[in-house]
Amino acid sequence: MNTGSEPTISPYTGQIWFRGVVLAVTAFPCFVLVWWSCQWRPFVHTSSPAILLETVSQTKSDEFVSLGFGTVCRSSVQDFRTVPVEGEVRGGISKEKCQHLCSTDRTCAGFEFRRGERRCEIWRQEIFAHRHVFHNRTVPGAPDFECVLKLPSCQRLKAHKALHDHAIMDLAFFVTDYCEYGPINQDLDPCSRVYAEQMYDINHHLCRLVTKECKSATCESNSEII
Secondary structure, three states, rough: OOOOOOOOOHHHHHHHHHHHHHHHHHHHHHHHHHHOOOOHHHHHHOOOHHHHHHHHOOOOOEEEEEHHHHHHHHOOOOOOOOOOOOEEEEEEHHHHHHHHHHHOOOOOOOOEEOOOEEEEEEEEOOOOEEEOOOOOOOOOOOEEEEEEEEEEHHHHHHHHHHHHHHHHHHHHHHHHHHHOOOOOOOOOOEEHHHHHHHHHHHHHHHHHHHHHHHOOOOOOOOOOOO
């Protein structure tokens, strides 16, 4: 008769295994985008700055956080309205002017800017969510939108980071299914390498902000997406 005790698995070992699985699942889409965006480097156009990178670089400050080119602001993930309920829309102004209007308005929670139309949406309600409309074209014309948050809280950053993680995973599947010939150099093409690189950079920036604002060692988000 075997009187030896049955082997047991330490709960700590189980936690390590679970975290390893989560890390692998979340890191794989980023790996796909990085590998894919590094292909065909000799064919990069260098004659002028990319529209996408130029757009986002203008928003770097301690006060504002850009969610990237091709993003639109939403009050929740169920919100499909194209204008804020509380706020205003102005046309024919620059992004700098739009940002200044938000900066000097203490009720402004952020803004959305469309480059081609020089259209500015000032949001005076909380921006709980955003949508990516670059490779999932849901609007007519160029997807030249940018949603920008003003002084987002820890929880808001976590919620937007979670949405951005989903968007990166979706983009990874998109490029696998539809961009078989590698990244394309045109800025506004759905298979644009510049867009993929920007998505990766913005995601890392959001991660750094989460660890800073939430005083966390990691940017893992357990926040419920609103």
